[in-house]
Amino acid sequence: LAKTTQPISMDSYEGQEVNITCSHNNIATNDYITWYQQFPSQGPRFIIQGYKTKVTNEVASLFIPADRKSSTLSLPRVSLSDTAVYYCLVGDSRTTDSWGKFQFGAGTQVVVTP
Amino acid sequence: NAGVTQTPKFQVLKTGQSMTLQCAQDMNHEYMSWYRQDPGMGLRLIHYSVGAGITDQGEVPNGYNVSRSTTEDFPLRLLSAAPSQTSVYFCASSRGTSGKAAGELFFGEGSRLTVL
Numbered sequence: 001l002a003k004t005t006q007p008i009s010m011d012s013y014e015g016q017e018v019n020i021t022c023s024h025n026n027i028a029t030n031d032y033i034t035w036y037q038q039f040p041s042q043g044p045r046f047i048i049q050g051y052k053t054k055v056t057n058e059v060a061s062l063f064i065p066a067d068r069k070s071s072t073l074s075l076p077r078v079s080l081s082d083t084a085v086y087y088c089l090v091g092d093s094r095t096t097d098s099w100g101k102f103q104f105g106a107g108t109q110v111v112v113t114p
Numbered sequence: 115n116a117g118v119t120q121t122p123k124f125q126v127l128k129t130g131q132s133m134t135l136q137c138a139q140d141m142n143h144e145y146m147s148w149y150r151q152d153p154g155m156g157l158r159l160i161h162y163s164v165g166a167g168i169t170d171q172g173e174v175p176n177g178y179n180v181s182r183s184t185t186e187d188f189p190l191r192l193l194s195a196a197p198s199q200t201s202v203y204f205c206a207s208s209r210g211t212s213g214k215a216a217g218e219l220f221f222g223e224g225s226r227l228t229v230l
Contacts, residue, residue: 034217043118043204043221044157049214087156091216100145100164100211102219103173104157 004088004105011111018075020108022088025069031091033064033071038085038107047086048073078112085109116140120205120222127195127229135190135225137205143220145208146188150174150201151224157204163188164211195229202226 005023012018024033032051036044048055050062050071061074075082085107092101121136139146147162149172159172163182177199179191188207192199205222209215 030213032214032217034219036219041202041224043206043224044219045221046218049217051214089217089219091212100147100162100170100216101159101172102147102162102217103159104149106156 003103004090006086006088006105006108008106009109009111011113012078014079014112014114015077018078018082018110018112020073020075020086020088020110021070022073022105023070024088024090026092027068027090028092033062033068034089035060035062035071035073036087036089036104038087044087044104075110078110080112080114083110083112118205118207118220118222120203120225122225123223124226125228127192127227129196129229131195132191132193133195134192135203135205135227137188137190137222138186139188139205139207139220140186141207141209141220142185143207143209144185145211145216146182147172147206147219148178148180148188148190149204149206150199151204152201160190160203192227195227197229200227200229 034049035047038044048062055062063072087107118139148160149157161180163169203225206219208219
């Protein structure tokens with residue numbers, strides 16, 4: 001299955017850029033990379049999704065190298081409200097048995113301080 | 115458009131009792147799934163369904179049953195609750211199981227279960 005590996009935690013100050021890298025060595029050709037944000041006592045929330053190169057939206061940017069074995073979520077100029085756990089998720093379409101078996105990793109706890 | 119709705123939000127059970135956590139979505143999503151999240155931990159997949167009448171096991175299926183008789187509903191049943199099942203349960207749905215649609219999961223607000 002397409003497992004992911006992320007740093008357990010990252011600390012930052014307000015106004016800085018935070019970059020979280022996720023490793024997904026077994027990603028299949030058809031699979032996308034999706035990042036989620038989770039606040040305490042809430043369900044995860046979709047942030048951004050990409051297949052290759054760079055994707056940017058109003059919240060974040062996602063950088064994916066040509067081999068697609070990793071991806072980096074970039075949060076520009078973080079604020080206190082960006083303190084949350086961030087997960088990367090990769091689908092697994094290598095076999096029909098694995099379709100839909102979306103397994104999250106441990107996530108990265110980002111703490112933003114003044 | 116309510117999205118993914120979970121009930122109840124909170125539940126306390128005694129060991130050995132049974133109950134059903136309800137999950138409903140109004141987005142006509144084919145894919146639905148259940149996760150549990152223990153304190154300070156990530157989400158672990160319990161069961162999932164790629165369409166009505168089709169269910170499959172995730173990482174931690176023991177002690178839980180599911181069924182998918184309609185596209186909208188995906189209930190999770192605890193047959194005989196154990197303290198180890200104390201957790202927060204999240205239901206999620208998406209438009210598909212492969213490609214771009216697959217990873218865009220929509221989550222409910224969670225159901226907090228305590229088993230004494």
